[in-house]
Amino acid sequence: MKPQLLVRTALGLCTAALIAGCNQASTVPTAQSERPEYVMSVPVTPQDTPQTLGARYGGRVVELNAEAGFAVVGLDAGAAKTRNLRAQALGDEPVAEPNIDQFQAGGIALMGGARSMWAGGARSMWAGGARSMWAGGARSMWAGGTYALVPENTAPFKQILLEKAHALAPGLGAGVKVAVIDTGIDLAHPAFIDSLAPATEWKDYVGNDALPQEQGVLGVGGHGHGTAVAGIVLQVAPLATILPIRVLDSDGAGDTDHVASAIYYAVEKGARVINLSLGSVTKSDVIEQAVKYATEKKNVLVVSSAGNDNAKTITFPAQHASDGADGERSLSVGSVNALDLKSSFSNYQKDRLELMAPGENIFTAGPDGLLVSWSGTSMAAPIVAGGLALALGQTLAVPLKDVTKKMAETGQDLYNNGRNSAYKDLLGKGRLDLEKFLTNAVKY
Incomplete structure (x- = not known):
């Protein structure tokens, strides 16, 4: 699901990044030069150490979480082949899976409606508010039915009834930490003033440091994706806190072990929602274990984008x-346009895709203080995460x-009046309706 970049007026953020962590044994992020070719999830006991596990499985531990009950071990190609042959023979051994660049960000930046890679269009500077402007409550965000902070998003936000949602949830997400596991963000963007977790919690698995700053060139690869994603979350839930975790490089690609570690790390740092605007066409037991730990053991809500290949199978x-x-x-999220029709790029699947949300021409923060516009299921997911x-x-x-x-059950019907007839029962339970969701999910 290689991200495609199209631009409209300088766009901004999309996917977010998270960090991995553990309780009894700390994770050592894998440097780019040491990236394992394969990874596998293995069971652990309280007595296990990175050294004993490495010796047992013929690799190097990249994530050890005693509380979760398993570790992630990195292997080279030779060791992986040996392990998988053993697993086939015994039937109950851990299986190694490819690691490098298995996950991709999914977003399309638009400029003038053409795939022009940011060429020729005017870059508009971010004019929306930071948390200090949003603190006045819903009245300061909506004026005469227009979303005052980013007027370009008025139509998609009306579609999900966001103005009514802000009135129903006057806390506007205050006290809720949302982990964005992505390409990092523009840490200096005015959209994020007073909205980020403490710098001591930031994490960059790609650069192997604590500075998840987006890197790259505007319009090339995945640069700006994470900034865009985080910006969308904050437009829906203006007083939420963003935990930025970088797992994807400037091309929008990332390794399985980094994504898994980021999920563990986000849980450790108190994230209550994790946004994964990324995906892989390959099933990953390592990621599945990490998500299960977050959701089943730690009660964290996880939102994942469905992919942008117009495929009949959504991504992992x-x-x-x-x-x-x-x-x-957990929720899997696809994209619809302004008419509630499936976006031409959005993946779909019966009994797997659960919810749809607007994902076309969503304006948000972009690197270098810009306002940009993206399309993709990567944009629909943070709208849901914000909700x-x-x-x-x-x-x-x-x-x-x-x-x-x-949230899924209260979605608006996408099939009435013959709409989406070609995708009957393939688009989940409906399109996000925040008013109906909050009316049924929150006490008043």
């Missing part, structure tokens, strides 16, 4: 979002395990 980890207890706290943050900032009327289910 969105593919797992409807599975068992894990599915109680969950609004609910978590209030007193819930339903058990936490039912919040994502309630």
Whole structure:
């Protein structure tokens, strides 16, 4: 799901990044020069150490989480082949899976409606507010039915009834930490003033440091994706807190072990919502274990984008979002246009895709203080993540395990009047309706 970049007026952020962590043994981020070719998830006991596990499995531990009960071990190609042959023979051994560049950000930046890679268009500077401007409440954000901070988003935000949602959830997501596991963000962008987690919590798995700053050239690869994603979350839930974690490089590609570590790290740092505007066409047990730990053991809500290939199968980890207890706290999200028609790029799948949200021409923050416009399921996902943050900032009327289910069940019908007839039952339970969701999920 290689991200395509199109630009409209300088755009901004999309996917977010998270960091991995553990309780009894700390994670050592893998430097780019030491990236393992393969990874596998292995069970651990309280007595295990990185040294004993490395010797047992013939590799190097990149993530050890005793509380979760397993570790991620990196292997070279030779060791992976040996392990997989053993696994086939015994039937109950861990299986190694490819690691490098298995995950891709999914976003399309638009400029003048053409795939012009940022060429020729005017770059407009961010004119929306930071948290200091949003602190006045919903009245300061909406004027005469227009979303005052980023007027270009008035139509998609009306589509999901965001103005009414802000009135129903006056806390605006305050106190809710949303982890954005992505390409990093523009840490100096005015959209993020007073809205980021403490700098001591930031993490960059690509650069192997604590500065998840977006790197790259505007219009090339995935640069700006994470900034865009984070900016969308904050437009929906203006008083939420963003935890930036960088796992994708400037091309929008990332390694499995980094994504898994970021999920663990986000949980450790108190994230209540994790946004994964990224995906892989390959099933990953390593990522599945990480998501299950976050959702089933730590009650964190996880939102994943469905992918942008117009394929009949959604990407991983969105593919797992409807599975068992894990599915109680997860959502897979696809994209619709302004007419509630499936976006031409959005993946779809019966019984796997759960919810749709606007994902075309969404204006948000961009690197270097810009306002930019992106399209993709990567944009739909943070709208949903922001909606969950609004609910978590209030007193819930339903058990936490039912919040994502309630959001999906209250979606607007996408099939009436013959709409989306070619995709009947393939687009989840509907399009996000924040007013109906909050009315049913929050106490008043």
